Amino acid sequence: MISVQNLHKSYKDNEVLKGISLTVEKGQVVAIIGPSGSGKSTFLRCLNVLEQADKGQITIDDVAVDIANLTNKKTELLRHKTAMVFQNYSLFKNKTVKENITMPLVTVQKKSQREADSIAENLLAQVGLSDKENFYPNSLSGGQQQRVGIARAVALNPYAILFDEPTSALDPELVGEVLQVIQSLALSNMTMIVVTHEMSFARQVADHVVFMAEGYIVEQGTPEEIFNNPKQERTKKFLQQLSVEKQLVVKELVI
Amino acid sequence: MKLKNIWSMLLVIVVVGVLTACSSKDSSKERGSVKADEKVLNVGTAAGRSPFIYQKDNKVIGYDADIIEAAAKKAGYKVKWTTAEFEGLFGSLDSGRIDTIANQLSVTTEREEKYSFTVPYLYSGSVFAVKVDNENIKSVDDLKDKVVGVGLGTAAEKELKDINKNNDFTIKTFSEDPTAELKEVSLGRVDAYYNDQVQVKTTIEKAKLDDVKIGFGPTSWGNIAFPFTTDSKKVEDISKALEELTNDGTLKEISEKWLGIDATKKQ
Amino acid sequence: MKFDFMYFLESLPQLLKYVYITLGVSVVSMIISFVISIVLVLIDRNRTKVLYPLSRLYISFFRGTPLLVQLFVLYFGLPQIFPEMAVMTSLQAALIGLSLNNAAYLSEILRGSLNGVESNQMDACLSVGMTKLQAMRKVIFPQAIRVAVPSLGNNFIGLIKESSLTFVLGLAEILAHAKMLAAESYLYMESYLAVAVIYWGLTVIIGWLQRRLEYRLEVPYL
Numbered sequence: 001m002i003s004v005q006n007l008h009k010s011y012k013d014n015e016v017l018k019g020i021s022l023t024v025e026k027g028q029v030v031a032i033i034g035p036s037g038s039g040k041s042t043f044l045r046c047l048n049v050l051e052q053a054d055k056g057q058i059t060i061d062d063v064a065v066d067i068a069n070l071t072n073k074k075t076e077l078l079r080h081k082t083a084m085v086f087q088n089y090s091l092f093k094n095k096t097v098k099e100n101i102t103m104p105l106v107t108v109q110k111k112s113q114r115e116a117d118s119i120a121e122n123l124l125a126q127v128g129l130s131d132k133e134n135f136y137p138n139s140l141s142g143g144q145q146q147r148v149g150i151a152r153a154v155a156l157n158p159y160a161i162l163f164d165e166p167t168s169a170l171d172p173e174l175v176g177e178v179l180q181v182i183q184s185l186a187l188s189n190m191t192m193i194v195v196t197h198e199m200s201f202a203r204q205v206a207d208h209v210v211f212m213a214e215g216y217i218v219e220q221g222t223p224e225e226i227f228n229n230p231k232q233e234r235t236k237k238f239l240q241q242l243s244v245e246k247q248l249v250v251k252e253l254v255i
Numbered sequence: 256m257k258l259k260n261i262w263s264m265l266l267v268i269v270v271v272g273v274l275t276a277c278s279s280k281d282s283s284k285e286r287g288s289v290k291a292d293e294k295v296l297n298v299g300t301a302a303g304r305s306p307f308i309y310q311k312d313n314k315v316i317g318y319d320a321d322i323i324e325a326a327a328k329k330a331g332y333k334v335k336w337t338t339a340e341f342e343g344l345f346g347s348l349d350s351g352r353i354d355t356i357a358n359q360l361s362v363t364t365e366r367e368e369k370y371s372f373t374v375p376y377l378y379s380g381s382v383f384a385v386k387v388d389n390e391n392i393k394s395v396d397d398l399k400d401k402v403v404g405v406g407l408g409t410a411a412e413k414e415l416k417d418i419n420k421n422n423d424f425t426i427k428t429f430s431e432d433p434t435a436e437l438k439e440v441s442l443g444r445v446d447a448y449y450n451d452q453v454q455v456k457t458t459i460e461k462a463k464l465d466d467v468k469i470g471f472g473p474t475s476w477g478n479i480a481f482p483f484t485t486d487s488k489k490v491e492d493i494s495k496a497l498e499e500l501t502n503d504g505t506l507k508e509i510s511e512k513w514l515g516i517d518a519t520k521k522q
Numbered sequence: 523m524k525f526d527f528m529y530f531l532e533s534l535p536q537l538l539k540y541v542y543i544t545l546g547v548s549v550v551s552m553i554i555s556f557v558i559s560i561v562l563v564l565i566d567r568n569r570t571k572v573l574y575p576l577s578r579l580y581i582s583f584f585r586g587t588p589l590l591v592q593l594f595v596l597y598f599g600l601p602q603i604f605p606e607m608a609v610m611t612s613l614q615a616a617l618i619g620l621s622l623n624n625a626a627y628l629s630e631i632l633r634g635s636l637n638g639v640e641s642n643q644m645d646a647c648l649s650v651g652m653t654k655l656q657a658m659r660k661v662i663f664p665q666a667i668r669v670a671v672p673s674l675g676n677n678f679i680g681l682i683k684e685s686s687l688t689f690v691l692g693l694a695e696i697l698a699h700a701k702m703l704a705a706e707s708y709l710y711m712e713s714y715l716a717v718a719v720i721y722w723g724l725t726v727i728i729g730w731l732q733r734r735l736e737y738r739l740e741v742p743y744l
Binding site: 303305310337338339343350351352435 | 524590594597598599601602605608612689690691692693694698701702703704705706707708709710
């Protein structure tokens with residue numbers, strides 16, 4: 001179980017997270033939606049301790065941490081519980097596709113090179129990139145890079161995978177291949193928290209949808225509840241705005 | 256990977272470089288082969304002033320070299336040479352790395368305040384060198400409004416400043432290198448160049464500077480001697496040896512061999 | 523004035539005998555200064571207490587004063603205050619002086635190159651559980667080096683030529699031998715041109731090695 005209690009985070013005078021509490025069950029897929037600047041990405045980064053929250057409690061599986069007395073050791077333990085998939089892929093540019101996956105396994109998890117290689121080959125086959133294992137990230141398309149990014153996260157065998165807008169930087173025609181990989185992961189019972197702008201994806205794949213705005217969790221529930229019967233005005237406004245924007249885009253395309 | 260090859264190649268170069276550097280240092284120690292009971296005289300020089308002191312086939316030779324070798328031998332020392340840039344010689348002397356300097360050093364009042372000199376082993380008279388077709392510079396008075404070159408930090412520079420008390424002419428200083436400075440005369444960048452007469456004469460001959468001649472001089476005499484730090488006990492020994500060598504004619508012989516004249520007397 | 527071409531040719535092999543001193547001193551100083559500069563740059567990135575202002579002072583001093591002065595102070599000045607330092611040989615002093623001086627320049631080169639590595643690379647390393655040190659070693663540094671190589675090559679070529687200053691300490695490297703050769707023969711132009719040709723040859727070889735290295739490091743980005 002992932003349990004977050006009253007998480008706060010500020011950058012100087014700007015409070016980005018104003019007391020976030022959230023529970024995610026094992027095997028659950030949680031989608032976080034909301035306008036930009038609502039603190040969604042910061043929340044994920046705090047779970048992975050890429051950013052250190054100011055206060056609050058985080059429990060992931062058997063590691064429970066109070067931010068107030070976070071030690072380096074605790075940071076490390078907490079970080080090992082999750083893996084992250086980034087918006088801009090963030091593959092190691094100086095490593096081949098295969099090395100991107102094996103290097104953390106060998107340096108962090110102390111696996112043998114052979115074991116790491118077989119894990120990498122297996123996962124690359126699953127994401128359909130076996131033929132690219134000796135390529136460098138720069139020579140791959142965005143969709144391919146993101147699939148490697150997901151394989152890298154899965155290889156770590158974490159308790160949960162955190163997706164930070166995994167398709168936002170992709171060209172529209174490449175979004176599908178990445179979502180497909182994420183969807184198949186969801187079916188394999190992996191615990192996932194996905195920050196996303198793809199509402200149809202959230203609706204189809206997520207067990208639980210969280211709507212965040214201005215540093216708060218405004219509303220949460222099943223996809224059905226959030227998309228079809230939002231209770232809060234803020235949620236309604238956000239969803240309306242989205243559909244208006246969508247229509248505008250469609251109009252522009254038609255013209 | 257090939258990259259690793261480059262790095263390992265570099266590493267090999269380094270190791271070889273260090274080893275050879277170390278071993279060559281050892282061999283230079285051997286060359287000086289000092290026995291425990293033998294007294295050593297560490298002599299520094301820039302070895303850049305033929306025929307006085309220079310290097311040939313990695314050996315320091317010349318007039319100054321022969322003199323200090325002879326004096327050291329007489330006093331029971333073995334000479335160990337150190338070559339370094341002129342600017343570094345006094346630092347080496349002050350920090351005790353060398354006992355004395357053999358580099359045609361003139362005795363000046365400033366230097367005498369800081370160091371103990373031996374008796375002089377050469378009297379140097381400085382002269383003004385001019386272009387070969389220049390008949391107008393025959394005395395100090397003729398230098399009015401002219402430009403005169405001289406080596407920076409040399410005793411000649413100090414003498415020249417004394418001569419030029421009234422600022423009649425302009426002094427241009429150079430990093431000490433007689434050939435290059437005499438070329439300044441032949442190129443017409445300076446009207447005259449002031450330096451030791453033997454130095455000027457030899458340089459003109461050896462560097463085949465056909466369009467430069469000695470205009471006039473010497474106007475004054477300088478004493479050339481070996482400086483020691485004031486707390487050095489070796490200065491007495493070397494001074495005494497030099498006196499003995501003057502008396503038995505050895506010094507005169509060495510002078511005639513290298514300089515063609517007896518520069519151990521004023522003339 | 524005539525140019526004695528034969529003497530110029532003859533002095534080439536005579537001077538080449540001493541290339542190992544110039545090259546050895548430069549390569550060893552380069553390696554030592556590289557190690558020092560890594561320490562400096564790590565202090566800089568972590569803003570380590572006490573050490574950070576000291577490292578800035580170090581860099582400021584060694585970049586802000588002439589190498590010749592630094593060599594003088596090291597070899598002649600310090601032994602007058604601490605007599606036990608007089609055991610330092612001119613080779614040791616040259617290596618120490620050049621390394622300390624060059625480290626200041628290298629650390630600035632490395633600092634700039636490290637700043638050029640995208641910040642998401644560090645995020646990625648941390649997110650897979652690597653420590654900062656592992657991240658620096660495996661990902662950040664290799665990427666920074668690629669950017670730094672042209673400047674490092676420049677720096678090394680500069681170092682080779684600056685190593686001639688160590689003759690004031692009595693380390694007779696190749697330029698010193700050219701000077702002495704010139705003083706002996708009075709053939710200045712010939713000797714200096716010979717040594718120039720050797721320096722030039724060295725830098726051409728280094729430039730070639732540098733381009734090969736650059737090419738290797740460029741492979742992931744083609």
